[in-house]
Amino acid sequence: MRPILISFVFGTRPELVKLAPLILAAQADARFAVEVVFTAQHDELVRDAIGFFGIHIDHRLDMMQEGQSLTQLLARGLQQIERVYADGRKRDVVVVQGDTTTVLAASLVAFAHKISLAHVEAGLRSFDLEHPFPEEGNRQLVSRLAHWHFAPTPLSARNLENEGVAGERILVTGNTVVDAVHWARQRLSQPGTESAQAVLSALGLPLTGQERLVLVTAHRRENFGEGIRHICDAVARLVQTHENLHVVWPVHLNPAVRDVVRQSLGDNARVHLLPPLNYPQLMAVLQSSHFALTDSGGIQEECPSFGKPVLILRTTTERPEVVQAGAGRLVGTDADLIVHEAGRLLDDAEHFARMAGAENPFGDGRASLRILERIATDVCTGVPPQALM
Ligand SMILES: CC(=O)N[C@@H]1[C@@H](OP(=O)(O)OP(=O)(O)OC[C@H]2O[C@@H](n3ccc(=O)[nH]c3=O)[C@H](O)[C@@H]2O)O[C@H](CO)[C@@H](O)[C@@H]1O
Structure with missing residues (x-):
């Protein structure tokens, strides 16, 4: 029997990290033959991660164009992925992850070609089509097209069931982000690879062992303007009241974030404003941090894998599991609340230990194996094609 040909399509760093x-x-x-399609929806930020994981790209597309609208981005993605799939090769499965325009485009092309679609990290919902836009709409649309829905948690599986997705098409796998963290930690501890300490030192971060590092990241549109200003205000107050506190902030390149952060924290000696970090650098910083303050979805999921509490700079999250498990708290961008919650983590050792010791709601690092096992079993027993045709 010929191997099952799986075509993976991704366009951004978070998609790559979770698919790698x-x-x-x-x-x-x-049992599998693999094809990898990269749409380059993000470019620079992804390249380092591709190298770190050692992923071979079979088709590198060129989805981005200066000044194009969302519709144009989708249209360009559709056309370019279509060109790849028009080569007559028979793909058995297309795998996508998450909720980007790349994911929607690949899902529509797979549907048009009657290739069974597997959706990784299926079932995340904010239930608000405008937040995050267009991601919430993309997720919901892909759930109408996918054959397999690989849900990271029981909650995401329930979201899908509530939308009428048949139970036999849903599998709770854990989040592949945990698999990626395990892989990265192992890689970083191998002889010949730069240690976390060496990475920190190369970034110019303090290393006497007396400091407490806190990682801060913010990139969501909903936090641009006032939100970012309040986060900066909270960071300045925390550093002022905690002598050994050092904040490490890889600043997003968008001027709406970068200019505000530089202006308010640029001359604070214990706030280390860095350019965006590559994935192994980010892993090293997270491993060495006391906790994280972030609006990133991926970092919210990565923190429990490192036993690091996370304060979420949002008022809602599609990942409420981290809050329910006790590993995270929603603090929004209210400076007083950020200072209060971060202060508790810094000053109350018992509270810190409770959050740091919470169970990881995103799985055990074996999500990838569960996903592949299910695909192999179903394809070999002829389940998906009939379901689609
Ligand atoms: C609107 C919106 O918010 N959309 C979300 C957002 O996903 P996110 O919030 O998870 O995105 P990030 O925080 O960028 O990525 C996280 C990964 O990057 C690593 N990282 C981070 C900072 C750094 O300096 N160096 C790094 O290596 C980090 O460890 C982690 O693995 O974008 C996705 C695609 O656009 C969307 O699908 C998703 O809905």
């Missing part, structure tokens, strides 16, 4: 363990596991498994 799956791509590597499929490549190491003789």
